[in-house]
Amino acid sequence: MNRALSRRGLTVVTALLTLAVGGPSAAAAGGPGSTPYLPRPTGSHAVGTTSLHLTDDSRPDPWASGVSARELMVSLWYPTASTSGRRAQYMTPTESELLLKDGGITGVPLDVLSTTRTNAFTNARPTGPVHGLPLVVLSPGFSKPRTTLTTLAEDLASHGYLVAAIDHTYESVATTFPNGRVATCTACEIPHDEAFWKRLIRGRAADVSFVLDELTGAHAKWDGARLIDPSRIAMAGHSVGGASTVTSMLADSRVRAGIDVDGTTDVPIPDSGLSRPFLFLGRQAQYSPGSGGGAVATWERDWQRLTGWKRWLVVAGAEHASFTDVGLLAEQVGIDIGADLPAARASQIIRGYTRAFLELHLRHRLQPLLDKPSKRYPQVMFCTPETHTCV
Template identity: 65%
Template sequence: MSHAIEPCHAADRRTGIGRAVVAGLLAMAATTAGASAPAAATPTAASATGPDGTPYLPKPTGGHAVGTTALYLKDTSRPDPWVPEMKARELMVSLWYPAKSPGRHRARYMTPKESELLLEDGGITGVPLDVLSRTRTNAFTDAKPAGKKHGLPLIVLSPGHSKPRSELTSLAEDLASRGYVVAAIDHTYENVATTFPDGRVTTCVTCKIKKDPAWWEKLVNSRAADVSFVLNQLTGSRAEWKGTRLIDRSRIAMAGHSVGGASAIAAMVGDSRIRAGIDIDGSTYASIPDSGLSRPFLFLGKPSSYTPGSGKPEVAGWEHDWKLMTGWKRSLLVTGAAHTSFTDLGMLGDQFGIDLGADIPGLRSVEITRRYVAAFFDLHLRERRQPLLNGPSARYPEVEHCSVEKKICR
């Protein structure tokens, strides 16, 4: 079967559609407060919320308990790219890491205020304003890190435009349970809400800007600068995290969803410390040198429609960059997936009986995303053989291996 790759930046640009998706999800959250859902939206037994009616994330698949902490970072070397009167770029970063044992306090998925702003952004009233802040996670706040000195690879995660870093929590928890340190970045003023330690909450300035190709290129380059700064803070002589000695500075990689995935290319072009990257369902904008990018790269996304009358699928957004990827590379499509399937949103939508356009259950798409992302990093950061990446798998028949040049998948 042949499929194509959709230009996924469209999902970022159509903020109205994105808000409608969030609105639908949050509207159904009223069921946790005792409201009745329409029959068509009744959750199935396999995807219902927890016993107490609250949303939840699936358990990590690795052998480690997971700890998490939040860092406030300030880059005084540059002004904020979207609010120039801010003379320094401020960022919030969540870290997940293997822990010696579970802690006492399970981490919050997001703050009540962030949940409230998401509700308001979707135009939803009459529901608990903190509903998403009550999503059950699997990590414990400030649990003691586990690992040998310089023994843990570091993965940076970047979310889609207008999305908070929390949308990648289930992926981050799973990687941490497998022995990785994971740093997810909130790119300030690029999402609905970012909360800082002093109580300030910034909102999405970029959502109001007219988008064009030059603007998207500016966005990914700005994110690349954010990533390099975060790497400096986590691996430099004045590291901001007490567990920084556990990080292996020679084994750093990056993944992102939507424009966050596109930003992985820009970050790799600008920072040689990043050894490998993954673009999860995002069209690309970064300029790769004519000499190419020789480090390993994975494209993971959803199928799209055929080009009318051509008989072949159109590989939009990835085709040009694919030619310039001169190292190990794969292009994988997940049959039945939608843009949200690769994040927590698709899974949480299922828990509330919301149709977000996917033909694959949210828990299954999370399982696939976790498995293939971990396989890629295990191969390229730990040099562990991964037959899963060599061809179709009977265990994951939804995943098709694609030839971008021939525009066919199998």
């Protein structure tokens, strides 16, 4: 396995296949004919969702030769009072097929992910006070569609956040545009050396800044943009999306707080430091301080340069896919991702700690969950990198 794939935990779905090969087929191990579903959001608000097609004419696409503008698809989730519409489709049959084929997964229908039951209502009217909703930007792992963070997005929206998840075009196995065109992962075909990851992460930071311009600028492209409070913006990401959070915060002061979920930080924080709140959240097996070089060494380096509020948490029994919808849906169709921690429990953890972080830093509400280990979540350990300890 080459170094880049090892550090990224492979593509998430490929990891699922690798663990499933040689064991029971997905169909035999799971519940044939059952419909995958996302867990219900925990907040009091119903959730609406819509998608935006945005074009940045100021820069060429970094991956598609000869394309003079950067096109992005962005999904929004938000509170709504309208629950009479149809539930949103998780992904299209083509997107499901491309994602499963990318992992070489057999034993399940190729369109199975397109049948996944969601909790958000398509194009429902957003509700909330003008400039009253904090905005959270989500960035998925490399080769993964933005939809793989839907469970987290729906949950945050149910608690009164507006969430924007970005498909970084040509970095995902499938990005579908309104005219039906599907962009695939051109970047997957490029050698994944250090220069590649730095190029990708800096490109994602540019994507994030452009999306913020489009959502909070004077000529916002979405009718509900007036609900966004531009002074309360945070970002979270998984894998390389998490690593991109650091770079986005360095590049754009509008991002007031950030979370890196299980992502190696290839582009370091400069010696001048980063003073805004930051949370590292990762696998115990990969990101326990003092466990050696590689991925954890990048966190140890950057920890010293985080000069504001910060926490380093690790989750026992989790795997890379545990922190996204992929772990949940894989478990439902009978694919073993190799995690000792049940996927539903991992989902509770990622939603609970992400929400606590955002409540503290965007709404300034005290969150005891972030002060010390919790009996409610015994799998989550607080790490002190200076002493190489986690409790």
